[in-house]
Amino acid sequence: MPERLNPDVGVRDGGSAADAPRLRGRREWGRAGVQALLVVVVFALAGLGAAWLWHLVWEPSRGLAFQGRFVVVDRDGFYDLPQLRGLFSATGLLAVVAFPTAVAVGLLTALLLDRHELVTLAAVVVGAVVAAALMAWLGQQLGPPDPDVLARSADDGTTLLSALEAPRPVPYLVWTTGALVGLLVAFVGVAKRGARRAPADPRA
Numbered sequence: 236m237p238e239r240l241n242p243d244v245g246v247r248d249g250g251s252a253a254d255a256p257r258l259r260g261r262r263e264w265g266r267a268g269v270q271a272l273l274v275v276v277v278f279a280l281a282g283l284g285a286a287w288l289w290h291l292v293w294e295p296s297r298g299l300a301f302q303g304r305f306v307v308v309d310r311d312g313f314y315d316l317p318q319l320r321g322l323f324s325a326t327g328l329l330a331v332v333a334f335p336t337a338v339a340v341g342l343l344t345a346l347l348l349d350r351h352e353l354v355t356l357a358a359v360v361v362g363a364v365v366a367a368a369l370m371a372w373l374g375q376q377l378g379p380p381d382p383d384v385l386a387r388s389a390d391d392g393t394t395l396l397s398a399l400e401a402p403r404p405v406p407y408l409v410w411t412t413g414a415l416v417g418l419l420v421a422f423v424g425v426a427k428r429g430a431r432r433a434p435a436d437p438r439a
Contacts, residue, residue, distance in 0.1 A: 247349060267351040271358035274344045277378035278362025278414070281340045283340055289332045295379055295396040296321035300389035306381035307397075325374075326401040333406065334413040337363060341417025346424075356418065363414035367406035374399045415433075 296318040300308040307318045341359050348355055378399025385395055 257297050267354045270348045270351060271354050271361075274348060274355065275362040275365055276341055277344055278359070278366040281336055282366030282369035282410070283373055285332050285336045285366070286370040286377065289329055289370065289374050290377040290399060292332070293325055293328050293378070293399055294321065295399070296324075297396065298382065298395055299391075300382075300386040300393040300395055301391050303387045304381035305386040305395055305397075309402055325378075325397070325403055327397050329370070329374070329401045329406060333367070333409045337366070337410045337413025338417040338420075341414035342421050343417075345418045345421030352422065359414050359418050360411060363410040364379075366409060366414075367410035371401065371403075371406045371412070 295372075296307055298315075298318065300306075301308070307315050307322065309315045341363070344359060344362075345355055360397050375398060379396040381398045381400075382395040389395065
């Protein structure tokens, strides 16, 4: 007759009762690692999709090669103001595309993968950085080549197109800020739902 009528999992697996919490802790950390990896992958895919959309809605500015430099002037040598303004459109459109995407992805990942809040927070920040890097890289690949590089070997007067790029900090700031906003909305919503579901204190 067995000494224990209800042996726990650790005993059945050849361990002891003291091993059960340790095994559960390992399983939890394993799930947390999978969750973090999934969050980063989702952000990476979102960054690639945002880059494609950024490329679709953007229109390059036209300029000319002049003495090895790319300048936004017309054929008469005057600065082309509409084209000059267009140079900054890539940065503005990146923010327009990336920010709501980051908010949505941060919100959804926090709502669907809410077992480990701190792990989710870290994964969202890492995922936002990865998404920003991929968006900036793929957007530049989809757009025209860097006109400053082409102008060095082009004849004066050669028409060149501006590159699809934004100042380096911008993609990271936009993605990280948007993702944290989505995360905050999700965490506040979860906390409010938990407060509503909490049983009332009978002593009140």
